[in-house]
Amino acid sequence: MMPELNVYIGPARREQMERAVRDGGGTVVADPGAADAIVWRGDPAELEPLLSERVRWVQLPSAGVERWLASGLLDADPSRVWTSAAGAYAGIVAEHALAQLLAGFRRLPEAARATTWEGSALEGRTLRGATVAIVGAGGIGQALIALLAPFGAHVVAVTRRGEPVPGAGETLPVDRVGEVWPRADAVVLIAPATAATHHLVDAAVLAALPADAWIVNVGRGSLVDTDALVRALADGAIGGAALDVTDPEPLPDDHPLWSEPRALITPHTANPLGPRTEALAERVSENVARRREGRDLLGVVDPGRGY
Amino acid sequence: MMPELNVYIGPARREQMERAVRDGGGTVVADPGAADAIVWRGDPAELEPLLSERVRWVQLPSAGVERWLASGLLDADPSRVWTSAAGAYAGIVAEHALAQLLAGFRRLPEAARATTWEGSALEGRTLRGATVAIVGAGGIGQALIALLAPFGAHVVAVTRRGEPVPGAGETLPVDRVGEVWPRADAVVLIAPATAATHHLVDAAVLAALPADAWIVNVGRGSLVDTDALVRALADGAIGGAALDVTDPEPLPDDHPLWSEPRALITPHTANPLGPRTEALAERVSENVARRREGRDLLGVVDPGRGY
Numbered sequence: 001m002m003p004e005l006n007v008y009i010g011p012a013r014r015e016q017m018e019r020a021v022r023d024g025g026g027t028v029v030a031d032p033g034a035a036d037a038i039v040w041r042g043d044p045a046e047l048e049p050l051l052s053e054r055v056r057w058v059q060l061p062s063a064g065v066e067r068w069l070a071s072g073l074l075d076a077d078p079s080r081v082w083t084s085a086a087g088a089y090a091g092i093v094a095e096h097a098l099a100q101l102l103a104g105f106r107r108l109p110e111a112a113r114a115t116t117w118e119g120s121a122l123e124g125r126t127l128r129g130a131t132v133a134i135v136g137a138g139g140i141g142q143a144l145i146a147l148l149a150p151f152g153a154h155v156v157a158v159t160r161r162g163e164p165v166p167g168a169g170e171t172l173p174v175d176r177v178g179e180v181w182p183r184a185d186a187v188v189l190i191a192p193a194t195a196a197t198h199h200l201v202d203a204a205v206l207a208a209l210p211a212d213a214w215i216v217n218v219g220r221g222s223l224v225d226t227d228a229l230v231r232a233l234a235d236g237a238i239g240g241a242a243l244d245v246t247d248p249e250p251l252p253d254d255h256p257l258w259s260e261p262r263a264l265i266t267p268h269t270a271n272p273l274g275p276r277t278e279a280l281a282e283r284v285s286e287n288v289a290r291r292r293e294g295r296d297l298l299g300v301v302d303p304g305r306g307y
Numbered sequence: 308m309m310p311e312l313n314v315y316i317g318p319a320r321r322e323q324m325e326r327a328v329r330d331g332g333g334t335v336v337a338d339p340g341a342a343d344a345i346v347w348r349g350d351p352a353e354l355e356p357l358l359s360e361r362v363r364w365v366q367l368p369s370a371g372v373e374r375w376l377a378s379g380l381l382d383a384d385p386s387r388v389w390t391s392a393a394g395a396y397a398g399i400v401a402e403h404a405l406a407q408l409l410a411g412f413r414r415l416p417e418a419a420r421a422t423t424w425e426g427s428a429l430e431g432r433t434l435r436g437a438t439v440a441i442v443g444a445g446g447i448g449q450a451l452i453a454l455l456a457p458f459g460a461h462v463v464a465v466t467r468r469g470e471p472v473p474g475a476g477e478t479l480p481v482d483r484v485g486e487v488w489p490r491a492d493a494v495v496l497i498a499p500a501t502a503a504t505h506h507l508v509d510a511a512v513l514a515a516l517p518a519d520a521w522i523v524n525v526g527r528g529s530l531v532d533t534d535a536l537v538r539a540l541a542d543g544a545i546g547g548a549a550l551d552v553t554d555p556e557p558l559p560d561d562h563p564l565w566s567e568p569r570a571l572i573t574p575h576t577a578n579p580l581g582p583r584t585e586a587l588a589e590r591v592s593e594n595v596a597r598r599r600e601g602r603d604l605l606g607v608v609d610p611g612r613g614y
Contacts (some may be wrong), residue, residue: 092433095458099413102406108571112419114408115565117557117574126582140426146457151402250424258422264415267424275433 002292007036010050011042019054022279026289037291039284044071057081057297059287061280064090065301070177074303086296086299086307088283089271092140096178096270097140098147100242102127104184104214109240109264117301125185125212127151133158133184135200135218136191137165143186155182181208193220199226205265206232212239216271221247225259233260309599315342317347318359327588331595344598346591351378366386366594368587370396372608381610393606393614395590396578397446398454404447404495405523406455407549409434411521416547416571426532432492432519434458436601440465440491441506442484443498443526444472451495463487488515493523497567500527510535517548525577528554533564540567551577 005026008018016303017039018028029035030051037057040047047058051073060068061084068074074082103109107122130153134141137157145155145167157165158180162173172180174196181187189248191197201215202225209215214219215238217224221293226247240262249268258262301307312333316324324346325335336342339357344364346356354365358380367375370393375381382391410416414429437460441448444464452462452474464472466488471481479487481503486495494516498504508522509532516522522545524531533554539545547569557574564570580603594604608614 072346078356091459092603093433095433095435096413096431099406099409099415102402103410103415106403106406106573106576108406108410108573109419111573111576112416112571114572114574115574116560117593122576123581124403124579126402126579126585128398128402128582150453150456152398152453169423255422264419265421265424266413266415267421267588269413269418269431272431272433274430275435278433278436 001228002058004036005034005288005292006034007039007288008032008037008055008074010281011040011046016277016281017041017192019282020284021288024285033274037288042130044068045077045108046066049072050145051080051128052078054233055080057083057291059284060301061085063087066302067306069303069306071234075300078156081297082295082301082303083287083299084301084307085280085283087139088279088299090137090143091277092272092279093140093145093190093270094147096244097144097190097216100216100244100264100266101186101188101214101217103264104240104242104262105130109242110261113261127153127186130185131156131180131183132186132188133177133180134188134190135174135223136167137171137188138190138217140190140218141165141188144190156184179207181205182210183212184209185304186214188221189215189217189223191219191223193222198222199225201229203228203231206237209238211237214239215241216243217241217246218244221249230260231258232256233262240264244268311343312595312599313341314340314345314346314595315344315357315362316346318347318353321348322590323584324348324591327591328595331592332599333595338536342596351375353401355380357385358383362387364390364598365394366390366591367608368392370394370606372614375608376610376613381608387605389608390594390604390606391608392587392590394446394475395586395606396583396610399579399586400447400497400525400577401450401454402552402574404451404497407525407551407571407573408439408493408495408521408522410571411523411547411549412437413571416549417568420568422596426488437461437488437492438463438487439493439495439499440484440487441475441495442481442530443496444456444475445497446471446473447497447525449474449499463491465482465589485515488584489517491516491520493521496524496526496530498523498526498530505529506532508532510538513544513550516545518544519543521546523550524548524550525551528552528556537563537567540564540569547571549573550573580609 006029007021008028041058041061106124132153132158135158155168157168157171242264245265313336314328314333348368412494413431440463442465461476464475464478549571549575
């Protein structure tokens with residue numbers, strides 16, 4: 001018989017999360033003092049007083065854990081396991097990136113703004129045979145490659161070291177990323193914000209891209225030099241840009257990108273609340289089951305590594 | 308050695324089509340009198356005088372051949388083979404339908420029209436776990452099912468007789484289509500216009516759909532009762548509608564759908580010129596190779612059957 005696992009859900013109890021715990025075979029408890037594990041969607045400061053000796057595992061709701069590392073809680077008891085939601089949202093964000101890319105290729109932003117049949121008669125293009133550069137091939141990039149598989153696009157993955165990414169037609173190390181710009185029909189940016197990726201797409205890159213190339217950014221706003229992008233769009237130097245993240249973010253009301261016909265802005269909504277909660281519930285079920293069965297948990301945080 | 312195949316391309320010669328003929332192993336000839344086959348992109352009336360005894364095969368550019376059947380040319384010489392482009396464009400149109408569906412689910416039409424960050428902060432949804440009803444599962448429907456495979460949606464195919472469609476989670480005959488409406492998160496219409504499909508989506512169907520369901524129409528405008536759709540959108544009875552075909556078509560400038568926030572109109576551009584020409588060239592190459600090798604051609608028209 002598998003051991004009982006008492007799980008406290010906080011700071012608010014949620015029907016969906018309780019069901020997830022029970023689906024994984026856990027028992028939902030109302031008293032944090034009786035909990036072996038905590039599923040937490042609030043702040044570090046609120047959690048700290050609930051962390052009794054008995055609590056051996058904490059499930060966090062986000063993929064990134066920067067503020068949890070900063071809180072010092074993760075180091076307080078080296079034998080307590082912390083899990084993030086790393087990877088749980090990859091498919092949701094990848095789907096958004098593909099939605100943005102297809103919208104650009106099919107000229108849906110212009111169609112959405114049209115008020116007449118003739119005025120919106122714009123020539124679209126297809127992903128079939130197109131070269132799609134995916135910059136950053138972690139969980140989201142790999143999920144995007146999987147979604148792209150049946151479209152017949154040629155995927156060029158760009159990673160730090162260029163080790164072949166499964167499903168990609170080719171993989172380039174980031175120091176050779178310049179080779180892909182002249183032949184990229186689309187560029188999808190998923191890389192994290194680091195010193196090395198700051199303004200990865202700048203005026204020179206925008207000039208190197210084909211004149212009908214689309215840029216999709218679901219990574220971080222700072223990957224793109226926004227002023228250079230505005231000029232490239234105004235000059236018709238690229239096909240268009242679909243941005244879920246911007247620099248500055250939020251994008252100010254008077255920013256020229258709002259009136260650029262070939263720009264599509266989504267306000268950091270690639271991982272929307274409904275699907276995100278659903279995906280977290282699935283992860284909770286899975287990890288509760290794994291915990292009860294003594295198997296490795298998904299998304300275990302290594303404070304030394306930083307994620 | 309395989310036989311020579313002299314191919315005349317008309318009414319205008321096109322570099323891309325000449326290359327396609329040569330790629331298939333054929334010889335492009337400038338004189339229609341020397342042609343064994345004709346690749347034709349013009350009208351029936353212009354073609355008729357070029358049809359010498361020697362011409363044994365004609366490749367037509369469209370998937371539908373209604374006006375060719377009406378011309379009487381297809382029956383003039385029963386031993387002459389005619390091929391349409393049937394199936395050649397299925398993937399292109401399916402990709403457009405998926406672009407429209409994802410745009411609706413991710414609220415891209417509203418995002419495209421937004422001029423401020425907060426104003427466009429709309430909650431999207433995911434295809435993962437969604438039920439997608441595909442009404443009409445010919446070439447386009449099957450191509451769409453293939454594109455949808457990695458998204459994790461539950462596909463319900465609706466066909467005339469309900470014989471299981473490969474890749475669909477379930478298949479319903481059209482006389483049981485009513486069973487799918489209450490659980491359809493999205494409906495994609497690909498069926499042809501017939502008496503049986505006229506206003507298939509009417510006021511009763513729109514009332515039966517979930518309040519957040521999206522409708523995509525890449526089939527024919529007459530499949531949807533447009534006035535009922537306008538009312539359903541105004542009442543918030545459905546999530547939205549993405550239409551590549553409309554009734555009436557073209558949609559008049561003063562039509563209420565142009566100002567409906569949750570409508571997305573593309574003006575019959577699901578099969579755009581660039582990708583379409585590319586796909587036709589591929590089909591021409593393939594059929595020229597097959598003809599030379601004595602294999603069955605793709606898209607052979609049966610005048611008795613009507614396609």
